[in-house]
Amino acid sequence: MKYVSTRGQAPVLEFEDVMLSGLARDGGLYVPETWPTFSAEQIAALRGCSYQEIAFQVMFPFVSSSIDETEFKELINEAYSGFSHRAVAPLVQMDDNLWLLELFHGPTLAFKDFAMQILGLLMDRALIKRGERATILGATSGDTGGAAIEAFRGREQIDIFILHPSGRVSDVQRRQMTTAQEKNVFNIALEGTFDDCQAMVKAMFNDHEFRDGMKVTGVNSINWARIMAQIVYYFTAAVALGSPNRPLSFAVPTGNFGDVFAGFVAHKMGLPIEKFVVATNVNDILVRTLETGTYKPDGVMATYSPSMDIQVSSNFERLMFEMAGRDATRVSALMSDLSTKGEFQLSENELAPMRDLFIGMRIDEDETVSRIAAEYEDNDYVIDPHSAIALEAGARCSGRAKDVPMIALATAHPAKFPDVVTKATGVEVAQPARLIAQLKSEERVSQLPNDLATISQFIADKTRASKVA
Numbered sequence: 524m525k526y527v528s529t530r531g532q533a534p535v536l537e538f539e540d541v542m543l544s545g546l547a548r549d550g551g552l553y554v555p556e557t558w559p560t561f562s563a564e565q566i567a568a569l570r571g572c573s574y575q576e577i578a579f580q581v582m583f584p585f586v587s588s589s590i591d592e593t594e595f596k597e598l599i600n601e602a603y604s605g606f607s608h609r610a611v612a613p614l615v616q617m618d619d620n621l622w623l624l625e626l627f628h629g630p631t632l633a634f635k636d637f638a639m640q641i642l643g644l645l646m647d648r649a650l651i652k653r654g655e656r657a658t659i660l661g662a663t664s665g666d667t668g669g670a671a672i673e674a675f676r677g678r679e680q681i682d683i684f685i686l687h688p689s690g691r692v693s694d695v696q697r698r699q700m701t702t703a704q705e706k707n708v709f710n711i712a713l714e715g716t717f718d719d720c721q722a723m724v725k726a727m728f729n730d731h732e733f734r735d736g737m738k739v740t741g742v743n744s745i746n747w748a749r750i751m752a753q754i755v756y757y758f759t760a761a762v763a764l765g766s767p768n769r770p771l772s773f774a775v776p777t778g779n780f781g782d783v784f785a786g787f788v789a790h791k792m793g794l795p796i797e798k799f800v801v802a803t804n805v806n807d808i809l810v811r812t813l814e815t816g817t818y819k820p821d822g823v824m825a826t827y828s829p830s831m832d833i834q835v836s837s838n839f840e841r842l843m844f845e846m847a848g849r850d851a852t853r854v855s856a857l858m859s860d861l862s863t864k865g866e867f868q869l870s871e872n873e874l875a876p877m878r879d880l881f882i883g884m885r886i887d888e889d890e891t892v893s894r895i896a897a898e899y900e901d902n903d904y905v906i907d908p909h910s911a912i913a914l915e916a917g918a919r920c921s922g923r924a925k926d927v928p929m930i931a932l933a934t935a936h937p938a939k940f941p942d943v944v945t946k947a948t949g950v951e952v953a954q955p956a957r958l959i960a961q962l963k964s965e966e967r968v969s970q971l972p973n974d975l976a977t978i979s980q981f982i983a984d985k986t987r988a989s990k991v992a
């Protein structure tokens with residue numbers, strides 16, 4: 524499988540180079556040249572298979588030029604062995620035709636582990652094979668950082684630098700990142716918002732001299748390998764509920780559009796998905812875009828669901844590329860409008876197919892709290908605020924998405940957001956043992972200003988990658 528950039532000016536690459544480069548050199552995002560497809564018979568054959576077996580079937584077409592079958596199977600088994608549920612991604616019924624897909628049984632209790640665990644192994648393998656080192660640079664609104672650090676801590680070939688918006692991630696999220704004691708882990712608390720962190724990382728990626736000198740790579744969801752790993756649980760959930768014979772819909776709590784784009788890929792690959800509910804908190808750029816066709820970032824508001832406090836949704840560019848008929852010139856023009864005018868306007872031709880498949884739904888703070896409370900009262904089940912947004916949005920859209928099962932994605936364990944969960948339910952959230960152990964150690968973090976020169980210098984001073992010939 525070869526990969527092309529959404530802006531058409533970067534070299535066409537194989538999987539391993541796409542994974543190691545993160546962002547394409549023209550500022551675009553890599554996508555597969557073609558989508559592999561599964562026939563109805565092939566989908567039916569996945570029924571009853573383990574998560575790991577389905578993961579292999581779904582992902583292998585994307586990586587087959589870079590890794591052989593046996594080795595890939597071994598990596599998959601290792602990646603998901605640290606999950607604390609045998610089914611890896613179990614489904615729970617919440618109401619008639621309404622289901623929750625629990626994606627929080629990984630080592631950092633958020634769905635980011637699904638992609639990060641396999642990415643850590645794939646990157647390490649590729650770098651060892653090449654005798655190279657790399658500098659991982661990432662921005663986090665909370666969960667990506669913890670999951671990335673967990674996956675890359677102590678890896679000899681890699682130094683990892685994670686920027687988080689100072690004071691804007693939950694206590695648990697911060698401690699999950701900053702308590703790693705390994706010398707290859709660097710936490711930067713940036714004085715700014717998540718979008719500032721993301722802009723900073725983008726700026727360093729676009730500085731080719733810096734990027735090449737420090738062997739910089741990214742593990743944000745701009746990295747195709749992240750998206751690829753997230754396609755899998757759409758398949759496992761769908762076949763568990765009767766696909767390919769029975770269509771279904773998903774409600775996805777959305778920030779960077781990575782997770783819902785992975786669902787879109789599953790749809791492209793042949794899963795009979797009726798609708799995706801794009802569920803946001805009050806930072807609702809995607810809902811507004813679906814309504815008006817105008818993509819216009821606004822100020823970011825801090826909410827109970829910090830992992831979705833995003834106004835620049837980087838993976839949306841991958842969807843635009845598809846909706847514009849893979850016209851990279853058109854995508855480049857829209858993205859250039861965004862940087863010069865602060866917004867862009869989608870055409871009716873691009874919007875119509877988007878609206879066929881995606882329903883935007885904004886859930887505010889009170890509605891989030893009410894949903895957490897209602898699940899506790901009615902179902903004796905404690906959910907986190909991100910999952911509550913998905914569940915509330917999914918429940919509201921079940922009717923509009925016809926008479927098919929609605930699966931809401933539960934992206935984090937409630938113990939990661941104890942304050943709002945306790946506020947909603949009146950009970951203390953039990954902390955899983957792995958979290959208690961993780962949170963005891965001392966914190967390691969550098970507080971730095973929102974200034975490109977300062978951050979670049981910090982990284983240049985600390986990374987080992989630039990010192991290797």
Ligand SMILES: *Cc1c(COP(=O)(O)O)cnc(C)c1O
Nearest residue numbers: 666778779780781782830934935
């Ligand atoms: C990252 C994250 C999201 C948003 O996922 P995107 O791929 O950025 O849309 C939702 N919920 C939780 C708990 C997250 O960590």
